[in-house]
Every structure is written in C-alpha cells, then in structure tokens.
C-alpha cells in the first residue's frame with residue numbers, strides 16, 4: 680500500500696515520525712478500499728436482488744436479517760480501533776511529548792499575508808523582544824534591537840534552515856489571518872492562528888543534499904520543447920561536459936533550454952535532474968489572494984553547516 684501511495688503522490692518521508700503517519704495513511708486507505716469494494720458489491724447485489732421484475736409489489740416488512748447491522752457494527756469497531764489504537768497515540772506523541780528545548784533547535788515562525796518570517800534566537804538562545812509598533816518592511820517581526828536579547832537575533836523570510844537529526848521545535852504564530860504551516864516531506868501540518876502561539880516539533884532525518892539525491896530522476900532529453908520546458912524548472916544533479924571537456928551544465932545549476940542542442944551534439948541523451956527546492960513550506964489554508972505564492976523553502980543541513988550558516992547570517996548584523 681505504501682508503494683501505491685507513493686505512486687499516487689505521497690512524497691518521500693524525511694522525518695523521524697513520518698513512518699507512523701504513513702502507516703496510518705496506509706491502514707486508513709486499506710479500510711477505505713475494503714469499504715469501497717464491499718459496499719459497492721453490496722449495492723450491486725441489492726440492485727439485482729430487489730429488481731422490479733422479481734419484486735413487482737413492494738415488501739413493507741423489509742429485510743429481517745441482521746447481517747447488514749452486524750457489518751455496520753464491525754466497520755464502526757474497526758474505525759474505533761484505528762482511532763484509539765493508531766491515531767490518538769500518534770497525535771498524543773506529537774502534542775504531549777515535546778523534546779526539551781535544550782536538546783532542540785527552537786525557532787519562531789510568524790506567518791503573514793503572504794510570507795513566512797523565521798526568527799532565530801541567535802547565540803544567546805533567547806528570543807528578543809518584539810513589538811507590533813516596530814513592524815516595518817525592513818523589520819517584519821517588529822524586533823526591538825535595543826533589547827539585549829534581540830541584539831544577536833537573526834531572521835529570514837521564506838527560508839527555514841534546520842540541522843539534521845536534531846529535534847526542531849517551531850513556535851507558530853500569525854500577524855494577520857489564519858494560515859496553515861505545512862511541510863509535506865516532514866509530515867507536518869498545523870494551522871497558524873492569530874493571537875496564539877502553537878508549537879510543533881519533528882526531527883528531520885535527511886539533509887537537503889541527501890534529499891536531492893533521493894529524489895533525483897533521470898530525464899531523457901530530446902529536441903521536443905515540452906520535455907525541455909519541464910527540465911528548465913529543474914537543476915542538474917551532475918556535471919555534463921562536452922567531448923572537448925568544456926562544461927555544458929554544472930552540478931546544481933538550472934538546465935537552460937539553450938544547452939539541450941549542445942548536450943545532444945555531444946551524445947548526451949539523459950540527464951539526472953532534481954527540483955531546485957525539494958522541500959517547501961506550503962501554506963495549506965486559503966489565506967487571501969496571494970495564498971498561492973505563500974511558499975517557503977526548507978534547507979536541512981549537517982550540524983556544522985547549520986552553525987556556519989547561522990554565523991554567516993549573524994555576521995550581516997554587524998554590518
């Protein structure tokens with residue numbers, strides 16, 4: 680069933696709790712498949728069994744057997760088991776068993792129409808004071824730089840970086856309307872409500888590089904425009920050189936339609952490519968006219984890369 684779900688569009692899982700969510704999805708889909716086939720067959724049976732030619736007069740007493748009631752009870756019991764045995768324990772772990780903040784990466788995520796503001800506490804690990812009156816285009820969080828704790832705080836817009844293998848706690852809030860924070864690859868989705876701070880947590884298990892390797896596919900190139908339009912939205916996962924050694928497409932670079940003839944001239948007919956942003960934050964709540972562009976990018980790094988990135992972001996503060 681998992682294979683089938685992946686085939687139908689279930690993305691790869693890149694979080695430690697993801698397998699439980701996927702198992703739940705698989706079990707629910709099995710139940711739905713059984714119900715669909717079962718009730719469909721039952722419906723077909725009743726159409727034929729109680730057809731007009733065989734039953735010219737209505738039977739006002741109706742069915743005496745209790746088989747359908749027992750079936751109905753059986754389905755209800757199975758659904759109760761799904762709920763109590765699978766869904767509730769899974770959800771309880773998500774909302775009750777938060778890791779301690781000392782062992783986690785803690786980040787604030789402030790949604791607005793139509794962007795995700797990401798607030799890192801900086802080296803001191805403390806989030807600085809924010810004030811609604813200080814909010815401006817340059818200061819979307821309203822961070823009070825006079826506040827001692829705020830001096831080293833770093834923020835980004837639509838770019839969430841996290842270290843791999845370490846729990847991440849995200850404190851979600853909204854400046855305006857209800858949004859929904861969703862990262863399908865991390866099996867995370869949570870509505871973001873103005874006036875409330877709602878935490879979510881997860882542990883990423885794959886770095887963005889590993890994810891790119893896992894999701895890269897081989898594409899056959901040709902002179903057909905349609906396939907090349909698709910390719911131009913991707914980046915190459917490998918370097919491709921001409922016969923004389925000149926690089927035609929570099930690794931991690933976009934594949935421009937202009938280079939396709941050169942690739943073909945050099946006997947290259949297949950190219951390994953991947954989405955430039957394999958992991959995205961999608962707003963999953965219709966939040967206004969710009970909802971479609973409320974998209975953030977997630978980069979999962981090794982601990983060292985993450986620290987280096989944070990240090991680099993912090994270095995811009997001095998300038």
Ligand SMILES: [Cu+2]
Pocket residue numbers: 790791793857858859962963964965966970973
């Ligand atoms: Cu939104």
